[in-house]
Amino acid sequence: MYKCAMILAAGKGKRMKSSMPKVLHKVCGKEMINHVIDTMRKAEIDDVNVVIGTGSEMVKEATQNRNVIYSLQENQLGTGHAVMCAKEFLQNKEGVVAIFTGDAPLIKSETVKKLIKYHVENDFKATILTSIIDDPAEYGRIVRNEKGEVEKIVEFKDCSENEKNINEINSGMYCFNISNLLSSLEKLNNNNAQGEYYLTDVISILKNQGEKVGAIDTDFEETLGVNSRVQLAEVEAIMRNRINRCHMENGVTIISPENTYIGDEVEIGKDTIIYPGNVIEGKTIIGESCVLYPNSRIKDSIIENNVTIQSSVILDSKVGENTTVGPFAYIRPESIIGKKARIGDFVEIKKSTIGDGTKVSHLTYIGDAEVGSGCNFGCGTVVVNYDGKKKYKTIIGNNAFIGCNTNLVSPVEVEDNTYIAAGSTITQKVPEGALAIGRAKQVNKEGWVDKKGLRK
Template identity: 55%
Template sequence: MSNRYAVILAAGQGTRMKSKLYKVLHPVCGKPMVQHVVDQVKKLNIEKIVTIIGHGAEKVQAQLGDDSLYAMQESQLGTAHAVMQAASMLEGKEGVTIVVCGDTPLIRSETMESLFSHHEQLKAKATILTARIEDPTGYGRIIRNKDGLVEKIVEHKDATEEERRINEINTGTYCFDNAALFAALKKVSNDNAQGEYYLPDVIEILKNQGEVVTAFQTNDLEETLGVNDRVALAEAERIMRKRINESHMRNGVTIIDPNNTYIETDVKIGQDTIIHPGTILKGKTIIGGDCQIGPNSEIVSCEIGNETVIRQSVAHNSSIGARVNIGPFAHIRPDSSIADDAKIGNFVEMKKAVFGEGSKVSHLSYIGDAEVGRNVNIGCGSITVNYDGKNKYLTKIEDDVFIGCNSNLVAPVTIEKGAYVAAGSTITKNVPKEALSIARARQVNKENYVEKLHLKQ
């Protein structure tokens, strides 16, 4: 196998997107389009990946980082001009170069591998990735000879009636003999209405030199979709989401309603987990086996243990153990760590808290900036009062503590092992081990108060 190189075209602004965000950075299932392309290309044993950048160059580089080398296209003068910007890194090298657009997030590594193999087997100088489409209006047609080799690419406006009936189209992805590519690029003219240098002209130049030009047809038209506006972006999202959901289902995950379940590309889910409708799984989320998630839950970059149930709740950037029961309507904010067998009930908010094994906070409570031990019970309406308007402080609740309903724990404070806090207390000082702390006003009953009140009226 020859050396392999890749050029990714990502310099365009994408004016039809009507957005401040540069086109190739628009996300599909949580990942920028150009990152999808680079991730697939990286699977192909590529020697060098060169991304052509222009509009939004710094942000594209920040996204891709060390995944690619970069070449700047200062002025967008066409696709051939864009590829030529990689000459300083690739010209003169022996091997095969794939050219792929950064706005084609659905393209698969398997298809690109087949394109490479086809190109190498036929010893071609250029190979075009093609597809068949029911209505090819507006696309360049692939004209083949009797041997199946490519004679030319004819743009729709230049095609004869017979050529327009051809439904095999140019997808804009190519493999080239690297040396032949950069030699031909020097001969591309901008003698056209737009005054630009077009990469398909390289095909004609190579044909005129008597070189072999082939085409490899993909059976999956969807993966060739180029995203130029928000309508195409939504279509790419739909197709990618379907792929992701089907992959999880084939791996043993039950998704009750795939059309209403939204899972990003990097999410991992264990076998026999059930995902209910309306659930959104994002970021680097990892979910164990035998879990139940949803309905209508949002999980972002969380690690979740086996047999955990999360219903109608939100959890972000946190660690959740096995056999935990969360919700409905709980909010797990970032940097929380919930141990095995814990219960986080309805309308509970947790932030930057460590919550111990077997502990429970069943309803209507806020646990923020806290360390909660094992087998703790926190009653309804209890709050760790962590903020004085300027600084935040830590509440420590040790093992086997019982916090009565409607208690305020004013940090910094420690409730030691086995202690009880009476309902309605506001705790401002540490509570000793196995003590009962009562911090509330003494009850006073005023006899015959109502009768006296009515006499005054």
């Protein structure tokens, strides 16, 4: 059976008070619209149509790697109108379409599958995803007959006193037979106070034609939509708890889940310990038995087994097993740190490869360099990789000892088993086994203080 999905994402979201479309606000590091698209993929739905409107180019840019189709709703005239704008996507298709909203990122793939399965197995022409809550507030109500069959959806403002007592509410998420939906769209009108076309009216149209309409409930939390920054924070907290709980159930220790921020695409191995204040983003993969002490940020990086990180930033890089990083280290994009290495306090690595067992313990900058294994960098070493116009490369062999306060002026090569004297500025190749000294000879001027009258 053919399945497709439509995601309504055309609204601006005035209550967000933002210059960008509502669906582009992030929850746990990912745009809400991308959460929903990814959920559709996990639910084994390949064809996804996104209905865009406000900020359409921005939405396209944010979703460009998600392989979706777009429909444009230039004027926001209701949910029914949004689906009308995507009729071309549905034309000549047979099967079912699931319709979700781009501002409800908590929906689970299991729920999407359950909705479609329930719809198909019961031969419904439309199926509504609902929730049953104690305080239904101003949500639309699901009205059923004495047999428990769905009769209609009534918006809160149109509810009678009896209908207001109904605690089954409409989530705004549906499954339709495509042919029935298309024919019903032709009958939609905007004869209402808002002058809009409501997708909920399709339910009444189908019922009036004697068609079967179903409803299946799910946890209200999954259906929460975001219309304000306050609601965005509430949804963020729910998803963060969901993500952290999953990692803990898989063998990760998170000391303070409420103060740990992990993106939903992050992978973490068992027996890793994460202290409060860590922010782990993107497609980061963290191995087993790592320790992340407080207050690090790791993004789109690979951290192998048994790595210890403390109060550091690691971006788009790789750290080998049994390595320690920090405190206060900064590993910038395209860096590869080897095994059993040491990247210490106030060390910055940029677009460089650091070999196994190399120690860069403190107050050092290494940029655009290839560094071998077993090297030692003294405090205050700087790879001078930029001349104001162009960046150059430095190559350092295995087992090099770089003395404190050394400047390596790129492009330059330091071969295996070399020593560089502290305080040197190196501008030429250092051959294997050599000691390089690049500093002025010390001169002591006896009696200079007294001659200048500077003695205290």
